[in-house]
Amino acid sequence: MDIAVAPPGDNRLGVIAGDLSLKGWSWQPDMLPDALVSALRAEILERDREQDLDPAGIGREDMFQLARDVRRTRISWMDGSTPAQKAFLAWAEPIRESLNRALMLGLFDFEACFAVYPVDGFYDRHVDSFEGARNRVISLVVYLNEAWSDENGGALVIWPEGADDGAVPAARLLPEGAGAVFMLSETVPHAVEVTHARRYGIAGWWRVNQSGDGRVDPLT
Numbered sequence: 717m718d719i720a721v722a723p724p725g726d727n728r729l730g731v732i733a734g735d736l737s738l739k740g741w742s743w744q745p746d747m748l749p750d751a752l753v754s755a756l757r758a759e760i761l762e763r764d765r766e767q768d769l770d771p772a773g774i775g776r777e778d779m780f781q782l783a784r785d786v787r788r789t790r791i792s793w794m795d796g797s798t799p800a801q802k803a804f805l806a807w808a809e810p811i812r813e814s815l816n817r818a819l820m821l822g823l824f825d826f827e828a829c830f831a832v833y834p835v836d837g838f839y840d841r842h843v844d845s846f847e848g849a850r851n852r853v854i855s856l857v858v859y860l861n862e863a864w865s866d867e868n869g870g871a872l873v874i875w876p877e878g879a880d881d882g883a884v885p886a887a888r889l890l891p892e893g894a895g896a897v898f899m900l901s902e903t904v905p906h907a908v909e910v911t912h913a914r915r916y917g918i919a920g921w922w923r924v925n926q927s928g929d930g931r932v933d934p935l936t
């Protein structure tokens with residue numbers, strides 16, 4: 717069964733592009749359509765129940781290392797093989813096109829994973845782009861939690877672009893269902909505070925093409 721998903725309205729896409737160029741991040745409450753959130757939530761709950769999730773590391777491939785002192789999450793990469801994933805990837809595509817038009821970023825592909833933070837899960841302050849490669853350019857996080865309150869912890873803390881360690885955060889966002897956060901992957905530091913309730917979401921990244929110098933990108 718296909719899930720019909722209308723693309724986000726043009727105005728919202730314009731606001732996101734404006735926020736990104738002005739301050740490097742954008743918070744969009746209630747951004748995902750209800751039908752899409754329900755389907756994605758059903759899938760992440762199912763994967764959680766079936767324990768079909770892997771401990772997340774830092775970095776990828778040869779740089780991959782488990783780092784439980786930095787990050788405690790379980791993830792499952794999307795491959796577009798379920799109706800919910802297909803609908804989510806289709807929902808993300810016009811955003812890529814719009815960001816490319818507005819900001820001339822040359823975003824080329826998109827990778828995403830389901831992410832479950834167990835009770836006591838967290839992710840220390842970091843930026844999303846790996847050292848040495850300009851692969852991830854824009855980060856997207858969407859939340860699939862049914863209801864969330866401040867006592868649940870698990871807030872996403874965002875610092876201003878390029879802020880140093882002691883800087884005052886720019887925002888502290890509760891992971892409320894259907895909300896979406898956009899960030900410049902290379903320059904916006906962020907962290908997930910310790911969560912006191914199971915916390916469900918998706919993390920995704922739009923990447924630029926790294927082909928050249930004897931390597932073909934994407935690798936798959």
Ligand SMILES: O=C(O)CCC(=O)C(=O)O
Nearest residue numbers: 839844857872908917919
């Ligand atoms: O779940 C969040 O709020 C942020 C996750 C994150 O920073 C990441 O996966 O890189």
Ligand SMILES: [Fe+2]
Nearest residue numbers: 842843844906
């Ligand atoms: Fe991140």
